Amino acid sequence: MSLLDFFLRPRKENTAKVAKERLQIIVAHERSTRGGPDYLPQLKQDLLDVIRKYVAISPDQVTVQLDKKDDLSVLELNIMLNGDKKPGEDDTAQPHVEDKVSP
Amino acid sequence: MSLLDFFLRPRKENTAKVAKERLQIIVAHERSTRGGPDYLPQLKQDLLDVIRKYVAISPDQVTVQLDKKDDLSVLELNIMLNGDKKPGEDDTAQPHVEDKVSP
Known part of the structure; x- marks a missing residue:
């Protein structure tokens, strides 16, 4: 599966709520040396x-x-x-952060 | 297929040449309004x-x-x-850019 296909795959989202315009940024960091720096959390704000x-x-x-x-x-x-708020979000919300660490 | 699974999928690469550490940045821009700004090419240098x-x-x-x-x-x-050069690249090479536009 190519990247384009991955992003073009049908998604279960409620299409009525799908933003007219969406930007997705993904950073994947593969480190085979343990203990190397993990700069993804700081990278978030820079991005x-x-x-x-x-x-x-x-x-x-x-x-x-x-x-x-x-x-x-x-x-x-x-x-x-273009102003499409995520469902249920009000103006004072902070970026919604989910940290999931799989075993 | 989740993003993690996408990145953890087995790849056809020559494993001997696989970098010890790799960073992949992907920006997907979905625009349902024609003619909206396409800032991905300039975004590349900023990233x-x-x-x-x-x-x-x-x-x-x-x-x-x-x-x-x-x-x-x-x-x-x-x-x-960490210094792993892409196979066949010399020091003076420019970033290798491939623009693929599907129909």
Whole structure:
């Protein structure tokens, strides 16, 4: 499965709520040497700052997920553009962060 | 298939040449409104600048791929870390850029 196919795969989301425009940023860090630096958590803020150079985004449009498994860490930023708020989010919300660490 | 599974899937690469440490950055931009700005090409340099804050990388360690299909653009940066050069790359190489536009 190519990357394009991965992103074009049908998703279970409620299509009515699907943002008219969406930006997804994924950073996968494979480290075969234990104890090497894990800079993904700090990278998150830098990536948001870079995106803000191109498009205005507020925290409630951003979902952040950090998964770890074996030697792989995957940071995923989902940004709903042009004002589409995630369902149930109000204006004062902080970026919704989910840290999932698999055994 | 989750993102973690996508990145953990077995790859056809020549395992001897697989970098000890690898960073993959993917930006997927879904635009349902035609003619909206496509900032992925400029975003590429900003992303490399952000990564350089954390780890020193030279152009020959970076492969860039930009795919487009329907309303989806996917920018992929593959960075082989700790000096592992891509097979067949010499020191003066520019980032290897592949622009693939599917019908």
